[in-house]
Amino acid sequence: MTTTLDAPASGPAPGPGAPFRPTKPSVLDRLRDVLTSPKSGPVLVTAALFVVVFVIGGLRYRGFFSGQVFLNLFVDNSYLIVLAVGMTFVILTGGIDLSVGAVVAVSTMIAASLLQSGWSPGAVIPLILVLTSVLGLLVGLMIHVFKVQPFIATLAAMFLARGLCYVISKDSISISEPTFVALAVTRIPLGGGLSITPSVVIALVVVIVAVWVLGFTRFGRTVYAIGGSEQSGVLMGLPVARTKVIVYVVSGFCSGLAGILFSFYTLSGYPLTAVGTELDAIAAVVIGGTLLTGGYGFVLGSVLGVLVLGVIQTIITFEGTLSSWWTKIFIGGLLLVFIILQKVLTSRRRR
């Protein structure tokens, strides 16, 4: 749909295939096309929103306009970025994963309890990633083989993971293992007094890999194709079954990794960690312009979505008098605005 509209922009003149286009599209027309396209429109709006909110913060509060405040958005939300990346894969196929928050919690619990009993981090971290990927695989198989709705299958996984947290321990377990502590306190200097944490580096690597996978591999194209129309994908002979299962493995892996990053951040495991985080992740993906029905969206949009949520959180912290529940109301309001925006953009395109 969008490729036909983009084609004249890349070629020197409209070819014989487009005889009905009387004049070359003006810059304004092209701008309107980009803005109203379901592919890039919402991402651009989110980017603009991020800039506007950041500037508002900068005008209102002293010290807001600093590089470190910006970098802290990544430091504080590196786990959410990883979660949103996994969720983007799932939502692009038209599915949803409600289990991510609970999987984060169970990962922190496993990490904390195993480290406490003397396991080495070199064994714990791979074990968690394998376990959460296997959980994702089971969920994917349940969805694909048994035709259980993604919503229900991931709900069951959520109950399972949350329950397992309490099986491990009812109380918070602190982590004092040297490697984890080192990873938690290490700051990577970027010059000019700015610094980031190793978690940020890990999150950015995940983002880069995800961008590459979705944009430049056969698997990525199949993910988009399934979101566009699963039936067409099957008819085209794409490996729909395998891809549909793998996106849940990806999401499970990302949730496990996010859990590990979260345990670097808090240095503890707690059964009630990350209640409602699945909603933050879904909200970030939606605000980042990924269509909930699947087929359209970018990983970088989801990262932008996380940054928007993060900057709102930062403003609320700077404001001081606004209580944290305003965050929930703001996120809800933003979700509404962006969903209506998606609706308007996609319906304009269909006409």
Next chain:
Amino acid sequence: MSAVLTRIVSSRLFWPIVMLLVLVTINVIAFPGFLTITVKDGHLFGSVIDILRNGAPTLIIAVGMTLVIATRGIDLSVGAVAAISGAVACSIILSSPDPGSVGTVVVAVAVALVIALVLGLWNGFLVSVIGIQPIIATLILMTAGRGVAMLITEGQILTVNSPPFKALGSGFLLGLPVAVVIGTVIFAIAALLTRRTALGMLIESVGINPEASRQAGVRARGLLFSVYTFCAFSAGIAGLILTANQTAADANNTGLFIELDAILAVVIGGTSLAGGRYSLAGTLVGALVIQTLVTTVYTVGIPPIVTMVFKAAVVTAVCLLQSPATNAAFGRLRTRLTARAGKGITAS
């Protein structure tokens, strides 16, 4: 004989009832007095009554949820609506000069329910007029709703001391807990309205194909508005019962995860999330299964918080048993068995 058996096994209520019976049996073995019901001061007491009372809020919400799911929708916001309704009622009772009077409680309950209705209209508006997918439309209120409830309670847990309000949660009426009576009334109203009139069929037609039913003259938009409003209304009532039971409104924890329990009850009851067909009786069995499961976990002596693992096992089991793949496998098994039986007859 085998035809009757096949019909029983293929009934959508078969697996949920089997599950309920298994749970009850486990309870009776672990705790022989499980089925005993005693009468004290004209009120009924016993484990079964406890199950009914504690399961009432889930059942009430699940009834609303069943109708929403029948239209191929889903309502994730019921927990938040329950929290808001409880918060509104408690803050009104607290701010009134006479918290113990019946008048205050009636006003508080009425205002809370009106607000629940408004929230339901909001969900209905997003789904039917704006045309947002139900799971997302209600996700908005699910996210923002707890924030709103916090705003009402100003981040505090509001503890009220009002006997008439408390009665809503732990009082008795005609020997039965008030919550059970309310649950029965809501269930009866929903069943009568949808099964004794054409309403149920119209709801199902919207669930099967909203566009086709609109062209056939069904006012799909109005129906969607009504089911979401009814669902939010029942969530409001459940919120009042939960709050009254604890005599406190806790914006964070009132009705936490109750949307999932309600959806679970509906799914266990055999209603497909794909819409178009529903069973209120199934939902009733589903809600009882969930509450009995919770009680079983208590009786057997497993830490209650671990219930979520068992809930996960039940959802998975029910979903797998009801899935087309399993049905097909059972079908193959049955044909093979009958084929073998047929061969045996011809051989003799």
